[in-house]
Amino acid sequence: MATDRVTGLGNEALTLEGVHAYYGHSHVLHGISLRLPEGKVLALLGRNGAGKTTTIMSIAGLLPARAGSIKLFGRPIEKLPPEFIARAGIRLVPQGRRIFPSLSVQENLAVAEQQREGKSPWTFSRVYELFPRLQERVRQGAGSLSGGEQQMLAIGRALMGNPRVLLMDEPSEGLAPLIVAEVGRAIEQIKSEGLSILLVEQNFKLALDLADDIIVINTGQVAFTGSAAAVRENNELVTQHLGVF
Numbered sequence: 318m319a320t321d322r323v324t325g326l327g328n329e330a331l332t333l334e335g336v337h338a339y340y341g342h343s344h345v346l347h348g349i350s351l352r353l354p355e356g357k358v359l360a361l362l363g364r365n366g367a368g369k370t371t372t373i374m375s376i377a378g379l380l381p382a383r384a385g386s387i388k389l390f391g392r393p394i395e396k397l398p399p400e401f402i403a404r405a406g407i408r409l410v411p412q413g414r415r416i417f418p419s420l421s422v423q424e425n426l427a428v429a430e431q432q433r434e435g436k437s438p439w440t441f442s443r444v445y446e447l448f449p450r451l452q453e454r455v456r457q458g459a460g461s462l463s464g465g466e467q468q469m470l471a472i473g474r475a476l477m478g479n480p481r482v483l484l485m486d487e488p489s490e491g492l493a494p495l496i497v498a499e500v501g502r503a504i505e506q507i508k509s510e511g512l513s514i515l516l517v518e519q520n521f522k523l524a525l526d527l528a529d530d531i532i533v534i535n536t537g538q539v540a541f542t543g544s545a546a547a548v549r550e551n552n553e554l555v556t557q558h559l560g561v562f
């Protein structure tokens with residue numbers, strides 16, 4: 318991870334300051350601020366309906382923020398259309414996977430391909446190394462994959478864009494425990510290569526295992542921010558905001 322020699326501070330991959338977002342007249346995000354340091358995993362937690370997906374949609378430009386700033390490595394992106402934000406280096410693994418069911422595994426990866434300068438860019442073969450199950454199903458229609466395989470494909474598709482920041486919206490949702498563990502290992506591996514990840518999770522244990530920092534939102538406002546280490550010491554710092562786990 319890059320650390321500034323003068324200030325001793327790491328680079329911020331993603332920074333939100335006072336982000337407000339609306340669906341029509343419905344005011345859903347009330348000033349969300351967060352920081353994702355380069356190469357880290359920030360877990361974004363909160364009850365159902367708290368505004369997690371809306372936060373992700375605002376970052377990706379799919380629901381543009383009406384106020385506040387969003388920066389990617391210091392560069393303002395909150396006014397950019399979604400395709401420019403993707404090209405600038407933010408890729409999304411959407412809630413519910415949203416793979417293209419009528420395309421094959423390989424075609425799903427191909428449509429997302431974007432080259433970027435880097436030490437070891439993501440390629441088809443590297444995605445298949447990460448998820449060998451996908452390699453066995455290269456020509457299979459993505460709609461016929463199991464839920465876990467579709468999630469692996471959704472992650473692989475996002476990686477094919479060689480992102481600088483990866484947004485993951487509930488990657489473990491609806492998956493059997495063994496598959497959750499497999500997806501968790503893949504996220505660990507992606508992280509170990511230095512990718513910065515904003516991880517929305519309902520699976521508290523998985524989030525705690527993977528995250529460096531935790532942020533909890535509640536009705537569109539930040540209720541807690543802190544290190545994952547502090548939360549591991551004292552779960553109650555966040556469980557009070559999350560309902561039953």
Ligand SMILES: Nc1ncnc2c1ncn2[C@@H]1O[C@H](COP(=O)(O)OP(=O)(O)O)[C@@H](O)[C@H]1O
Nearest residue numbers: 340343345363364365366367368369370371372
């Ligand atoms: N397309 C939409 N139109 C109107 N309201 C929405 C829409 N999507 C979500 N909401 C509302 O916005 C709030 C936040 O939703 P969301 O960001 O999806 O929550 P989370 O991902 O934390 O479960 C909820 O009250 C939800 O009902």
Ligand SMILES: [Mg+2]
Nearest residue numbers: 369370371412
């Ligand atoms: Mg959601």
